Amino acid sequence: xGDITLSDIxxxxxxxxxxxxxxxxxxxxxxxxxxxxxxxxxxxxxTEWLRSxxxxxxxxxxxxxxGQWRILRSELRQFIADRQLLAREA
Numbered sequence: 001x002g003d004i005t006l007s008d009i010x011x012x013x014x015x016x017x018x019x020x021x022x023x024x025x026x027x028x029x030x031x032x033x034x035x036x037x038x039x040x041x042x043x044x045x046x047t048e049w050l051r052s053x054x055x056x057x058x059x060x061x062x063x064x065x066x067g068q069w070r071i072l073r074s075e076l077r078q079f080i081a082d083r084q085l086l087a088r089e090a
Contacts, residue, residue, distance in 0.1 A: 029070040038076070055079045 035055075036043045049055035050069055056079075057071035 028073045030073055030076060032069045032071075035071050035076060039080075049079070 030038075032043055032046055032050075036046050039046070046055065047069070050057045050071070055071065056075040057069050059069055060067050
């Protein structure tokens, strides 16, 4: 086995930090407006996707009433990937 250098250890920590940052980003919750802006579509379109189950999300409760939608960034990425696959198959 070769010797481990400080540079090797620093590289390992950099890779671990990048991996943790990606995981935090994937678990970030987005609002309906953020998804709408990112995809450059109307809010109503995103709402239709959510209600039909094409895009996964949930509503947070406000005073006992269904409130605003929240979507995980990882779910949005999956939604985009699925649509790109469908477009290639067409």
